[in-house]
Amino acid sequence: MSETGRVEDPLQDPSVRYRCYHPAEALVAEGHDCTVVAAATFYENPLLKHDVYVFHRPNMARANFASVLAGLRKLGATLIADYDDLIFGDEELALVSSAVKNGTLTEEKAIVAFKSNLAGLRQFDKVTVSTEPLAARAREFNPDAQVCCAPNVIPESILSIQRANQTPFLKRSATNIGYFAGTRSHDKDFPIVEAALHRVLCENPHFNLLVVGPVVMPRSLAALPNVNTAPVVNFLRLPSLMSMCSSVIAPLEASKFNDCKSRVKFLEAAIGGCRLIASPIPDMQAIGEDRLTLATSTDDWYEALSAPLAPEARIELAKRNFAFLENTSYNDALKSLAGLK
Template sequence: MDPSTRYRCFNVAAALARNGLKVSVISQSRFEKNIDLLGDFDRYIFHRPMISDILGNFLHKKQQSEKIVADFDDFIFDVRFAKLMPAHRFRGVSLTDTARFLARNASASRYFSNFSLSTSPLADEVFRIFTPKNVVVSSNSLDPAFQGIANIYRTKVSNKDRAYRFGYFAGTATHDSDLASIAPAIVEALKADKHARMLILGPIKLPDPFKGFEARIEHRKQVVPFHQLPAVMAQVQTVIAPLEINNFTRCKSGLKFFEAAAVGCAVVATPIPDIERFESPLLRKVNGFDEWSEALLRPFELSERQVENAAKAVCRLVDSDTVALKWLERIS
């Protein structure tokens, strides 16, 4: 159920297997118990490697080898930025424990000369800290199952007939301030369109400006399984994706855009670098309250054909087979 494991491990492994490669996905703890039985692979990709005695011995024997690759999808290996980590800021983990977690990741990473990263800013941080020989940026991608389900709902439901004008999808309880920062702009849009409704999904606190709009804002606190997400998103015209910008969030994936776009949703988003790389009729990149207000007040006027063409274009860019094969070519 962990998004990082799905995007960085299972999606990639399944794509490579579909193309004829022998691939195994295994937890670090199980790997450490079975190292002697796992010696016949051409590459060992360690997603978020964390140092331990057993893994340390294994990495030391293969230090700087092309056979081992460290993979990261978050900026979680620089102790100097411990105060920015969501675990410390939002989940109550002490600064000491957070710094210890980052230090263990950094300690493991120093054994690697090859890195696989989900975004360009993350690659920049790896170059700055570890000076590796080879760094490959390979974005998160959508597997055929998600794309197929998204296609069914996208072609089944007209964008104009969707039940909710706005949707906000919070996978974790760490985005209260992000939603609160643009809540007044959402309220303005709800006031301007008396028929507009909003769907909020996930364990998030509703900001104070929403008081008085309870009848038009549906809050479903339970996070839905990943492959059920298209069915929920298909009820929404425009997905809202605000995000605070700092050293940690700049390195994050743009999946909030491409997950929604695959279902034919329009998206208004803070342009972190991995969203900035997309140019699409389904996307508005906004900064500051005035831009948010204008973007939410102005409906997306796209025909069904324009939505369909734009959604397919995004899916082609983030198709898991395409992304995984490009990654394999560059990591080998």
């Protein structure tokens, strides 16, 4: 069950895909019965047939929240809260959230939202999260809970298609760079790499930058002839679009909020067979520098962007990274917490 705003089509919500649909697919393949439902639908007409309920981003402000949880506990169900972003906590954390920095929420509304989400977290004694820093935050604010890290993964349904199409190994120009922003929440992140990108693209007019999504383009880059933009695409089309690039970038502003973010950009890059150059958030560091390139300073970004991988080296990296996707499981932690092992 997910607190998604896309009630009619929750599959289009990236957070719901990674935290609900992907693990559900793997569980169904093992013989379990799984249902994915939006919170707005679930609380109006709760499903009472399951043994385990995973509440993705539970919010105490939801009508019937407390009564539904009480009813499920009375039936003996196992209840788990799940998080893939730092959306709970005190005022300090609320004020550094991307929603505040990008103007999606006012400071006052963000504080209320974090407080309500925190109250929701404290209703659970079992919690799954997408990263270790997020696990530490969950333990900080709910110290009596059993917290497990269940990293984001790519399901076999997607892997099989890209495996059959050989997407990671498709030929592409070594000098094509991509930036794929699914939402406007990255407006504060792009400036981190702006100076390095501008220098690289000016010094190397045969390099090309493709920016996909609703991110605001800095004027210095938008004016360059070797920069192209495209609107956000359906997630099913993303791998083929990324396969046009040899390198993709994932800059993130340093903050307590971003420290808790996950490896999704690496997963997407690996499906497309791209080298990822990323800010060194902990979950990217956990992947390992043999699979991606971490950039801390403007000089780091410049050096990485100026040195594209040779085609043979990119293919070898793509093989390693695709194998990593095939061998990473979300459900080990979830099944352990739910008592399914």
